[in-house]
Amino acid sequence: MNLIQKFFSHKTRRRAAPYLFLLPFIVLFTTFWAGPIISSMYLSLTRWNGLRPPQFIGFENYARLFSDPVFQKALQNTLIGAVVYDVLLVLMALALALVLHLPFLRWKSFFRGVSILPVTMSLAVVAFVFQLIYSAQGGLLNQLLGLVGAPPRNWLGDPNIALGSIIGLRLWRAVGYYAIILLAGLQNIPEELSEAAWIDGANWFQTTWHVTIPLLRPVLAFVIVTSTIWALQLFDEPWLLTQGGPLDATKTVVIYLYQNSFRFLTLGYGAAISYILTLVIIAISVIQLRLTMTRD
Amino acid sequence: MLRRLVVILVACTLIAAGAAMPALAREKITVWAWGEAAIAIQEQIKPDFEKLYPDIEVELVQMGPWDLMDKLLISIASGVGAPDVSEVLRRAFSPYAESGGLVDLTELASKYENDVLPAAWAQSVFDGKLYGAPGDTNPGWVMYNKEIFDQYGLDPEAIVTWQDFLEVGQKLKEQGVYMTQLSIPAGSWGANHYTLFLNSRGGNLFTPEGQVIRNNELALDTLRFYNELKEVALALPQNDPAIWTAWKEGRLATMAHNAGQAAVLKQLAPELSGKIRVMPWPLWAPNAPATTGQWGGANWVIPEASTKKEAAWKFIEYMTFTKEGAAAMWSAGQLMPSYIPALETPAFYEPDPFFGGQVPFDAIRAREIPPLYQYEWIRAEEIIGNAIDAMFLQGVSPEQAWNMIESNLARLR
Numbered sequence: 001m002n003l004i005q006k007f008f009s010h011k012t013r014r015r016a017a018p019y020l021f022l023l024p025f026i027v028l029f030t031t032f033w034a035g036p037i038i039s040s041m042y043l044s045l046t047r048w049n050g051l052r053p054p055q056f057i058g059f060e061n062y063a064r065l066f067s068d069p070v071f072q073k074a075l076q077n078t079l080i081g082a083v084v085y086d087v088l089l090v091l092m093a094l095a096l097a098l099v100l101h102l103p104f105l106r107w108k109s110f111f112r113g114v115s116i117l118p119v120t121m122s123l124a125v126v127a128f129v130f131q132l133i134y135s136a137q138g139g140l141l142n143q144l145l146g147l148v149g150a151p152p153r154n155w156l157g158d159p160n161i162a163l164g165s166i167i168g169l170r171l172w173r174a175v176g177y178y179a180i181i182l183l184a185g186l187q188n189i190p191e192e193l194s195e196a197a198w199i200d201g202a203n204w205f206q207t208t209w210h211v212t213i214p215l216l217r218p219v220l221a222f223v224i225v226t227s228t229i230w231a232l233q234l235f236d237e238p239w240l241l242t243q244g245g246p247l248d249a250t251k252t253v254v255i256y257l258y259q260n261s262f263r264f265l266t267l268g269y270g271a272a273i274s275y276i277l278t279l280v281i282i283a284i285s286v287i288q289l290r291l292t293m294t295r296d
Numbered sequence: 297m298l299r300r301l302v303v304i305l306v307a308c309t310l311i312a313a314g315a316a317m318p319a320l321a322r323e324k325i326t327v328w329a330w331g332e333a334a335i336a337i338q339e340q341i342k343p344d345f346e347k348l349y350p351d352i353e354v355e356l357v358q359m360g361p362w363d364l365m366d367k368l369l370i371s372i373a374s375g376v377g378a379p380d381v382s383e384v385l386r387r388a389f390s391p392y393a394e395s396g397g398l399v400d401l402t403e404l405a406s407k408y409e410n411d412v413l414p415a416a417w418a419q420s421v422f423d424g425k426l427y428g429a430p431g432d433t434n435p436g437w438v439m440y441n442k443e444i445f446d447q448y449g450l451d452p453e454a455i456v457t458w459q460d461f462l463e464v465g466q467k468l469k470e471q472g473v474y475m476t477q478l479s480i481p482a483g484s485w486g487a488n489h490y491t492l493f494l495n496s497r498g499g500n501l502f503t504p505e506g507q508v509i510r511n512n513e514l515a516l517d518t519l520r521f522y523n524e525l526k527e528v529a530l531a532l533p534q535n536d537p538a539i540w541t542a543w544k545e546g547r548l549a550t551m552a553h554n555a556g557q558a559a560v561l562k563q564l565a566p567e568l569s570g571k572i573r574v575m576p577w578p579l580w581a582p583n584a585p586a587t588t589g590q591w592g593g594a595n596w597v598i599p600e601a602s603t604k605k606e607a608a609w610k611f612i613e614y615m616t617f618t619k620e621g622a623a624a625m626w627s628a629g630q631l632m633p634s635y636i637p638a639l640e641t642p643a644f645y646e647p648d649p650f651f652g653g654q655v656p657f658d659a660i661r662a663r664e665i666p667p668l669y670q671y672e673w674i675r676a677e678e679i680i681g682n683a684i685d686a687m688f689l690q691g692v693s694p695e696q697a698w699n700m701i702e703s704n705l706a707r708l709r
Contacts, residue, residue: 050373051395128537137530137538156533157480159689242533245481246685262366263674265391267373 044271050261054268061272071273073248074256075280077163081252082231082284085167089227090220092175097182098208112183115176123173127240130169131156134241156242159249166238166250173237174230178223185219186212221292225285232281253277322353325380325607328368332559333383333431333594334358336628341621345614352607361385371599372397378599380608384428386419387488387592387673390506393422399598402426404609408617408635415667416634418504420595428595429616432556432631436492436577436588437659439558440550441543442652443571444473458521458578461552465528468549474530476550477539478522480688485534487680488591491668492554494518495589497580498666501680501705506671508705515701519694523687531688540564552577554591555660558630562650569650574659588663592670593634632660672708679704 044061048054065071100111118126133140134155142152155165189212197207213220235254238244244251244259253273261270329337334356342354357379359367365388371378372395384392392398402425409417416430438461445452448471455461465475479485494500499514509515530542542548543565551557561572577588596616598608615621622638625631633639644657670676680701687697 049391049395050369051391051397131533131536132538135536135538136532137536137542139538154480157531157689159685162481242481243483245483245681246689247481247682259674259678262362262369263388264672265369 040271040274043268044275046268047266048268049265050267051265057268061269062276064269065272065276070248070251071253071256074244074251074253077249077251078232078234078253079280081163081167081234082228084164085170085231085234086224086228088167088171089174089178089231090224092171093178093182093223094213094220096175096179097186098212100179100183101186112180116180117176118173119177121173123236123240126169126173127237130172131241134165157246159247162242162246162249163238166234166241169237169241170231170234174227178227181223182216182219185216189215217292221289224292225288228284228288229281232277232284253280322351323604323607324353324355325602325604325611326355326357327611328357328359328364328379328382330359330361330364330383332556332628332631333625336624336631337615339628340624341615344620344624345611348614349607349610352610354611368392368599372601375601378601380598380602380604381611382597382599383431383594384597385592386416386428386430386595387670387677389419389428389595390422390671390673392597393420393427397600398427399600399602399605399609400425400427401429401598401609401612404613405429405617411617411636413634413636413665415590415665416593418667419670428597429612430634431594431596431616432625433593433634433665434554434556434591435632435660435663435665436496436553436591437555437656438476438550438552438575438577439561439572440575441546441548441568441571442573444468444546444549447546448473452573452575455575455578457582457584458580461550461578462524462528465525465549469528472547474542474548475528476525476530476552477542477548478526478529478531478688479534480531480685481533482681482684482688483534484674484677484681486684487677489553490518490522490680490684492589492591493522495666495668496577496587497589498585498587500667500669501676501701502669502671504667504669506669508702508708510702510706512698512702516694516698519683519687519698519701522684523694526688543568555630555632555656556591558650558656559628570652573651573654574656576659576662586663587666588660590665590668592668593631626657630656632657675708676705679708 043054045056045058046054047057047060096115099105100108100115105111136142136152136154136157139152139155141155145152153161156162193211193215194207197211202210233254234252235258238250238252239255239258242250244255254277257270257273257277260266260273327337337354337356338358342356345354346352361383364383365385368378368382368384372392405426412430413433416433417426420426420428420430438455440452444450448468450464450467455464461475468475479489482490491501494515497514497518499512499518501509501512501515503509530539530548532538539548540561543551543561544567551561558574561568576586579586596612598605598612602608615625616633617635619635619638619641622633622635623641623643625633626638627643638644639657639661644661645655647653648656683692683697683700683704686692686700687694692700
């Protein structure tokens with residue numbers, strides 16, 4: 001049996017088949033994931049403006065990060081924003097999901113459809129609408145404040161509340177989407193368990209707290225982890241509305257990463273920021289998974 | 297024998313035809329541009345150029361300015377996908393000029409040097425070499441709502457100096473009308489707006505060599521003025537729709553800004569057609585030189601990776617250094633060319649119905665534009681914008697804000 005015959009033998013083909021099926025994934029993964037990840041690790045150790053060859057500088061970019069007040073401000077904004085956003089998001093999405101799950105609610109399909117609409121809308125359009133809502137001059141929010149006699153606020157121009165305004169927009173976009181995910185989880189919980197609790201005398205709140213939410217934990221864990229990752233990568237909303245201002249009050253790590261990479265042309269520094277952000281995301285995700293899935 | 301001869305003849309004919317093909321094919325160049333320049337290319341420059349050079353076809357790719365800059369950076373960095381001609385923000389130009397990734401245009405363009413605004417030429421040169429053909433130069437002017445001026449009996453010609461402008465602003469403020477508009481958060485818009493005022497006084501933040509000017513009294517004084525201007529201004533985020541609403545509702549009297557804002561106003565508030573006029577940039581003192589500032593404008597470059605450099609240069613030369621090309625830029629969006637001879641063409645002296653039949657260019661040609669030196673400018677914008685925010689939002693004095701600017705700029709260079 002010559003080599004060609006041996007190669008095409010039935011046994012060899014059987015053994016090679018799974019690897020051949022995996023080959024497209026491996027090629028794509030190496031090209032578009034592993035390659036950039038490894039090369040950006042190298043780039044984070046260089047000084048590179050994207051236009052001239054990179055110059056190796058070791059860990060200088062990382063050392064600079066720890067003394068960079070703008071990065072620290074961006075990291076602080078990102079972490080505070082993520083915590084506030086995540087807590088509010090989970091509470092609001094869970095509340096909405098529970099309402100959508102109420103057995104006596106009519107027009108369920110309509111409300112579910114409406115809930116998911118915000119996330120399907122173009123962010124450019126949403127940003128424009130929210131500029132009208134937040135506008136310091138005759139914006140909807142200030143008009144509402146005026147109705148109760150409160151003074152108008154500069155929602156996007158005041159450094160003390162600008163980040164909160166951005167979080168408000170992000171919540172408006174995300175709550176319905178995550179509520180639908182939680183609703184899917186609620187629908188998978190056998191009704192017999194709730195009924196058993198009611199028969200034992202538990203009210204709706206007790207049933208929800210002691211039966212529904214514990215059983216919803218895997219879905220909640222998914223919502224918390226994915227929404228946190230999304231929150232830690234906050235970019236579009238502040239970039240469109242405030243470009244990170246005023247006074248860096250809405251500057252997030254990803255905005256600073258983008259600015260360094262594509263505006264200031266310090267791509268090596270940008271790569272270092274992206275690695276730090278990745279480490280932060282991994283660490284927080286691991287902690288969240290451990291906390292939410294402990295009992296499993 | 298005869299068969300062999302026929303075969304040879306046929307082969308020769310085919311080879312000759314093949315050799316002739318490239319001569320017949322049109323050479324296609326890709327041009328990246330944004331906004332009004334892209335409109336001007338699409339509507340007028342491209343058809344006129346292709347008529348003049350029938351062997352060159354222009355493919356226009358239109359995108360937003362920063363989208364273009366991102367893609368240009370990536371194409372130069374990767375060596376793949378660069379266009380043959382690209383527009384580049386002049387205020388972000390210096391690292392591109394330094395990169396070695398752009399074609400040196402010095403030899404090709406030097407014959408036009410005396411015909412180009414010195415301020416624009418100076419910003420396109422690095423290390424004595426020209427790496428971008430200066431396109432538009434976005435000068436400052438003041439658009440105003442004539443109805444408001446008429447309503448309150450104000451004479452625009454009486455606004456000679458910025459002090460006059462502030463005084464009129466105080467009067468209008470008492471009537472609930474904003475004199476002008478500023479950006480809060482300042483960001484890059486606020487930074488460049490402040491620089492427009494500084495430049496109009498002949499001031500700069502950097503020397504021509506790129507050093508930060510220390511103890512810059514002119515820059516500090518301009519910051520003081522900018523702080524006063526805020527008292528009579530509608531201060532909102534730059535893209536806030538309330539700005540255009542205020543225009544439409546007659547609550548905003550003027551916009552002291554770059555001339556390019558006219559195209560935006562025409563697009564977003566067409567119902568104001570006939571009500572708006574322009575006046576020249578006020579002076580800094582009654583006997584001060586008649587100057588205005590510049591916002592930055594754009595340069596046109598050829599990436600080294602282009603394989604059609606000759607055709608690319610012909611296009612740039614037509615667009616920036618001919619009267620026809622430069623006039624098309626003005627007609628499309630009030631993009632004032634840096635090429636001075638173009639300013640003689642009738643396009644610049646046509647009455648504009650949006651401005652009530654006024655010739656808007658008259659407001660620009662009444663002013664000289666001093667040179668502007670921008671280095672590390674995108675970082676500088678952040679620094680200036682933050683200092684302005686601190687001044688406007690946290691009550692920091694102009695002196696403290698200037699110290700913030702000077703010390704942070706010094707760290708850049």
